[in-house]
Amino acid sequence: MENKVFFSYLGNTEKRISEFFEKYEAQQYFKPTDIYDSVFSYIRRPAKRLRPSVLLMAAGSLGGDDREKLAIPAAAGVELFHTWTLVHDDLIDNDNLRRGEPTVHKAMSERSKKSLGVSDGVAKEYGRDIAVLAGDIQHGWSIAAFVDCALHMSVDPMLILKLIKHLQSYVIGNLICGEVLDVQYGMAKGMDIFDIDEEKIINMLWLKTGVLYEFAGLAGALIGKNSTDFEDEQVLAIKNFAGSCGTAFQLQDDILGILGDEKSIGKPVGSDIREGKKTVIVYESIKNASASEKNKILSVLGNKEASPNEVSEVTVLFQELGGTERTGKLAKQYLEKALPHLDVISDSKYKNLLVLWADFMINRKF
Amino acid sequence: MENKVFFSYLGNTEKRISEFFEKYEAQQYFKPTDIYDSVFSYIRRPAKRLRPSVLLMAAGSLGGDDREKLAIPAAAGVELFHTWTLVHDDLIDNDNLRRGEPTVHKAMSERSKKSLGVSDGVAKEYGRDIAVLAGDIQHGWSIAAFVDCALHMSVDPMLILKLIKHLQSYVIGNLICGEVLDVQYGMAKGMDIFDIDEEKIINMLWLKTGVLYEFAGLAGALIGKNSTDFEDEQVLAIKNFAGSCGTAFQLQDDILGILGDEKSIGKPVGSDIREGKKTVIVYESIKNASASEKNKILSVLGNKEASPNEVSEVTVLFQELGGTERTGKLAKQYLEKALPHLDVISDSKYKNLLVLWADFMINRKF
Numbered sequence: 001m002e003n004k005v006f007f008s009y010l011g012n013t014e015k016r017i018s019e020f021f022e023k024y025e026a027q028q029y030f031k032p033t034d035i036y037d038s039v040f041s042y043i044r045r046p047a048k049r050l051r052p053s054v055l056l057m058a059a060g061s062l063g064g065d066d067r068e069k070l071a072i073p074a075a076a077g078v079e080l081f082h083t084w085t086l087v088h089d090d091l092i093d094n095d096n097l098r099r100g101e102p103t104v105h106k107a108m109s110e111r112s113k114k115s116l117g118v119s120d121g122v123a124k125e126y127g128r129d130i131a132v133l134a135g136d137i138q139h140g141w142s143i144a145a146f147v148d149c150a151l152h153m154s155v156d157p158m159l160i161l162k163l164i165k166h167l168q169s170y171v172i173g174n175l176i177c178g179e180v181l182d183v184q185y186g187m188a189k190g191m192d193i194f195d196i197d198e199e200k201i202i203n204m205l206w207l208k209t210g211v212l213y214e215f216a217g218l219a220g221a222l223i224g225k226n227s228t229d230f231e232d233e234q235v236l237a238i239k240n241f242a243g244s245c246g247t248a249f250q251l252q253d254d255i256l257g258i259l260g261d262e263k264s265i266g267k268p269v270g271s272d273i274r275e276g277k278k279t280v281i282v283y284e285s286i287k288n289a290s291a292s293e294k295n296k297i298l299s300v301l302g303n304k305e306a307s308p309n310e311v312s313e314v315t316v317l318f319q320e321l322g323g324t325e326r327t328g329k330l331a332k333q334y335l336e337k338a339l340p341h342l343d344v345i346s347d348s349k350y351k352n353l354l355v356l357w358a359d360f361m362i363n364r365k366f
Numbered sequence: 367m368e369n370k371v372f373f374s375y376l377g378n379t380e381k382r383i384s385e386f387f388e389k390y391e392a393q394q395y396f397k398p399t400d401i402y403d404s405v406f407s408y409i410r411r412p413a414k415r416l417r418p419s420v421l422l423m424a425a426g427s428l429g430g431d432d433r434e435k436l437a438i439p440a441a442a443g444v445e446l447f448h449t450w451t452l453v454h455d456d457l458i459d460n461d462n463l464r465r466g467e468p469t470v471h472k473a474m475s476e477r478s479k480k481s482l483g484v485s486d487g488v489a490k491e492y493g494r495d496i497a498v499l500a501g502d503i504q505h506g507w508s509i510a511a512f513v514d515c516a517l518h519m520s521v522d523p524m525l526i527l528k529l530i531k532h533l534q535s536y537v538i539g540n541l542i543c544g545e546v547l548d549v550q551y552g553m554a555k556g557m558d559i560f561d562i563d564e565e566k567i568i569n570m571l572w573l574k575t576g577v578l579y580e581f582a583g584l585a586g587a588l589i590g591k592n593s594t595d596f597e598d599e600q601v602l603a604i605k606n607f608a609g610s611c612g613t614a615f616q617l618q619d620d621i622l623g624i625l626g627d628e629k630s631i632g633k634p635v636g637s638d639i640r641e642g643k644k645t646v647i648v649y650e651s652i653k654n655a656s657a658s659e660k661n662k663i664l665s666v667l668g669n670k671e672a673s674p675n676e677v678s679e680v681t682v683l684f685q686e687l688g689g690t691e692r693t694g695k696l697a698k699q700y701l702e703k704a705l706p707h708l709d710v711i712s713d714s715k716y717k718n719l720l721v722l723w724a725d726f727m728i729n730r731k732f
Contacts, residue, residue, distance in 0.1 A: 029539025035546055088502065092495045118553060129458045129549050132498055133542045136454065139502065140534035143509055147531040150524075157523040158516075164530070165513040168506035173395025176499045180401055183495050187484060 005349075006356040013053040013075065018043075020076040026144065030137060034111065038104045038134035039141070042083050045099040048366075050249070051216045052079045054357060058220025058238045060350035068350070070153040071223045074163070077145030078216050081167065084138035085212075089179060091131040093275060100266045105131035143168070149223070159228045163219050166230075171215045178207025185278040189298070201280050202330070205250040206243070213246025214239050237341040241354070244338035249361045251331035254279040255324050256365070258315055264366040270311035276302025280330060285323035293317055331362045371715075372722040379419040379441065384409075386442040392510065396503060400477065404470045404500035405507070408449050411465040414732075416615070417582045418445045420723060424586025424604045426716035434716070436519040437589045440529075443511030444582050447533065450504035451578075455545060457497040459641060466632045471497035509534070515589070525594045529585050532596075537581045544573025551644040555664070567646050568696070571616040572609070579612025580605050603707040607720070610704035615727045617697035620645040621690050622731070624681055630732040636677035642668025646696060651689035659683055697728045 021043055030036040052075035060068035089095075090103040097103065102110065109127025112118055118126065143164060150160040181204040185196055218239040222228065225235060256265050257272035258281055272279070282301065286294055297317060300310045318324055335358055345351050387409055396402040418441035426434035455461075456469040463469060468476065475493025478484055484492065509530060516526040547570040551562055584605040588594065591601060622631050623638035624647055638645070648667065652660055663683060666676045684690055701724055711717050 026535035026539065029536055029543070031539065031543040032546055032550075035542060084502075088498050092491075092498065094491075112553075116553065122553065125458075125460075126549065126553070128494070130546070132454050132458065132501075133545060135498075135502075136450075136505065137538060137542055139505055140538040144531050144534040147527050147534070150527050151531065157527055161513050161516050161523055161526065165510050165517065168510040168513070169392035170395055172503060172506040173392065173397065176401060176503055177395070177397040179499060180398055180496070183492065184398075187478075187482065187488060187492070 002356055006353060006360060009057070009353055010049055010053050013049045013056060014047075016072055017049065017052050017076040017079055020072060020145070024141070026141075034108055034130050035134055035137060038087075038108060038130055039137050041101075041104060041107065042086060042098060043079065045101060047099060049079060050357070051082050051212060052076065054213060054242055054245075054354075055216040055220035055223075057350050057353045057357065058217045058242065059224035060220075061224065061238070061345055061348055061354060062221050062234055063224030063226065064348075067224045067226065070149065070155055071220055073145045073148035073153060074155075074219055074223060077142045077149075078212070078219065080138050080142035080145055082212060084135040084142065085175060085179070087131055087135035087138065091128060091135075092179070092183060095267065095271070097267045100263070103131070104134055155223055156226065156228065159222055159226075162228055162230070163222065166218075167215060171211055174207045174211040178204050178209075178211070182208060182277075186276050186302070188278065189302070196278055196283065198280055198283055201278060201283055202247065202251075205254075206247050209250035209253075210243045210246040213249070214243030217242025234344055237344045238354075241338045241341035241358070244334045244341075245358045245361045248331040248334035248338070248358075251280065251327050251334065252362050252364060254281055255327050255331075258318055258324060260365070270306070270308065270315075273301060273311050273314055274304050274306050279323075280327045281318050281323035283323075284326040285318045285321040288321040288323075289317070293321065328362070335359075335362050368722055372719060372726060375423070375719055376415055376419050379415045379422060380413075382438055383415065383418050383442040383445055386438060386511070390507070392507075400474055400496050401500055401503060404453070404474060404496055405503050407467075407470060407473065408452060408464060409445065411467060413465060415445060416723070417448050417578060418442065420579060420608055420611075420720075421582040421586035421589075423716050423719045423723065424583045424608065425590035426586075427590065427604065427711055427714055427720060428587050428600055429590030429592065430714075433590045433592065436515065436521055437586055439511045439514035439519060440521075440585055440589060443508045443515075444578070444585065446504050446508035446511055448578060450501040450508065451541060451545070453497055453501035453504065457494060457501075458545070458549060461633065461637070463633045466629070469497070470500055521589055522592065522594065525588055525592075528594055528596070529588065532584075533581060537577055540573045540577045544570050544575075544577070548574060548643075552642050552668070554644065555668070562644055562649065564646055564649055567644060567649055568613065568617075571620075572613050575616035575619075576609045576612040579615065580609030583608025600710055603710045604720075607704045607707035607724070610700045610707075611724045611727045614697040614700035614704070614724075617646065617693050617700065618728050618730060620647055621693050621697075624684055624690060626731070636672070636674065636681075639667060639677050639680055640670050640672050645689075646693045647684050647689035649689075650692040651684045651687040654687040654689075655683070659687065694728070701725075701728050 030039045055075045055078050056068050056071055059071040086098060087104050090098055091105045095103050096106045105127040108130040109123045112126040113123045146160055146164055149155040150157040188196060218235065221235040221238040225232065229235065262269055286297060289297060297314055300306045300314045338358055342351060342354060396405045421441045421444050422434050422437055425437040452464060453470050456464055457471045461469050462472045471493040474496040475489045478492040479489045512526055512530055515521040516523045554562060584601065587601040587604040591598065595601065628635055652663060655663060663680055666672045666680045704724055708717060708720060
């Protein structure tokens with residue numbers, strides 16, 4: 001029953017932000033066709049819409065139904081911001097699938113081969129070019145969506161300007177720092193080159209994921225409260241709550257990356273292992289491994305040609321050596337740290353939704 | 367004497383926006399080191415600073431010295447906006463040099479080989495990754511700089527929001543459309559696949575370059591006039607003036623790309639020819655060529671391995687067949703179309719600077 005309330009709210013968010021996307025008046029500038037198709041591709045695929053939902057719940061919990069409605073362009077903006085980082089990250093990670101369909105760079109590379117008959121090398125570069133530029137357009141659109149909150153929803157212009165500044169300095173800087181650390185850690189053969197440890201991995205997850213969830217909470221809270229006070233007690237509470245839950249989300253994501261199936265995670269089983277992603281799972285497992293188990297893990301991790309059998313051997317080791325268990329425990333700790341923040345928020349259907357969301361972050365299977 | 371006034375103003379712009387860059391309070395979020403160095407690399411190299419200068423001249427011409435000073439963060443913002451497009455374009459064009467030094471992707475690829483000892487393939491991908499992400503940070507910074515105009519310079523918040531919306535929809539869309547067309551035209555072996563003609567090439571130049579100059583004029587004019595009326599007669603005049611001059615600039619740039627030396631253009635002689643850039647020079651020359659001359663041109667154009675001798679043969683053909691002459695004539699036409707717009711602007715030192723700038727656009731040798 002509770003779950004039904006939560007998923008119905010997510011579905012409602014999906015409907016409202018999709019309407020915003022489809023009706024966007026400046027989509028005439030998404031040209032030529034390859035750019036238009038690429039800009040819209042991910043946002044037209046079914047997705048959970050967690051970040052915009054958090055923003056809207058935060059607005060509702062401090063400002064009620066009316067303020068929640070005013071926040072829709074900002075909710076669309078945070079989803080678009082997330083989307084451009086996905087398009088660029090997929091290129092960087094050389095991933096072929098996103099939400100069960102081809103990534104932007106992959107799709108455009110394939111299309112150019114068919115429509116122009118260019119060579120594999122030229123097609124690969126064309127795919128890269130369109131992914132970079134489509135992400136850039138989405139980045140622009142995400143900011144334009146925040147502006148729409150002031151131009152069309154009468155939200156305080158100074159608040160929107162301060163949110164844009166925060167997003168375009170603190171948030172983008174930290175998020176990209178997390179992405180670069182992820183790339184650098186992935187380049188390390190074992191755990192040694194960068195002296196990677198659990199604390200560093202969790203910091204990287206916080207940067208890559210927690211910071212944008214924190215922003216969704218912050219932006220929603222300020223729009224809900226109609227305030228420009230970034231240090232307000234209730235605003236800080238929701239901001240910190242959302243940030244902690246975001247980190248829990250990413251820890252759970254790493255577990256699903258190992259134990260989930262292709263249908264639920266939208267990418268092939270074993271991708272994280274073949275990519276050599278340095279997660280808490282990997283760190284904890286190697287820490288507890290015998291010399292031969294460690295060698296086994298390191299021989300498969302980051303090996304793009306690893307066989308399904310090798311991937312499944314390592315998956316078993318990750319469970320036996322306590323890697324997935326440790327990660328699940330950490331996710332739960334982040335959730336437990338998050339919930340007390342909500343004590344300063346009055347009860348409402350929106351506060352209830354925030355609690356359901358937090359629970360979903362660590363219990364989800366997709 | 368006139369020239370001295372103009373270059374001294376450019377130098378002054380350079381000093382003022384560099385101070386803005388170096389003092390930026392949120393640079394603490396440019397992390398890790400490879401990102402920090404990449405974000406600052408192009409803007410710390412000597413450059414003409416034409417776009418921010420146009421923005422400041424426009425502000426001064428409609429608002430005098432005081433309003434011109436308030437526009438400095440916006441001037442820095444337009445330079446940063448230009449900079450991220452350069453970082454992404456250099457990756458897309460596989461260029462190794464920018465302003466006489468390594469491009470971001472090249473520099474970071476080389477650094478990773480030295481510091482991490484990774485293979486050429488891994489290093490190339492790392493360079494790509496840092497270039498994409500450093501450009502993204504600069505994109506964010508450019509918008510944050512515009513916000514600073516309202517937060518720190520007391521420029522009308524609604525004007526800044528409207529400028530940001532315009533920049534992040536109309537400007538970015540058209541600019542990226544131009545970049546994609548440039549990539550697609552470059553992929554065409556001859557002029558046929560996309561039915562490229564002079565009009566299409568000029569439209570591409572307008573999109574790639576004219577649109578951002580137009581924006582610099584528009585933003586400066588509105589800040590100068592302290593108005594949010596995008597349709598004001600004087601504002602439109604400066605906007606259209608700047609857009610036409612920007613197109614003239616790009617036409618002249620294509621001439622320098624053929625006739626300039628490495629020192630003045632900051633990249634190796636013949637780059638445009640080896641890259642297969644489809645310019646008015648190429649179009650006009652092929653139009654006037656005999657069958658054997660056309661074959662000669664098409665065999666060298668886009669051939670990355672073309673010898674210096676082949677490049678110089680084609681350079682001579684481009685002059686003999688009227689390609690460079692036609693381009694120079696077009697640049698002059700755009701200038702002549704631009705100047706009458708200034709009739710509705712009162713005389714001032716700033717208007718005089720705008721006229722000097724227009725002249726520089728087609729007479730410059732660097």
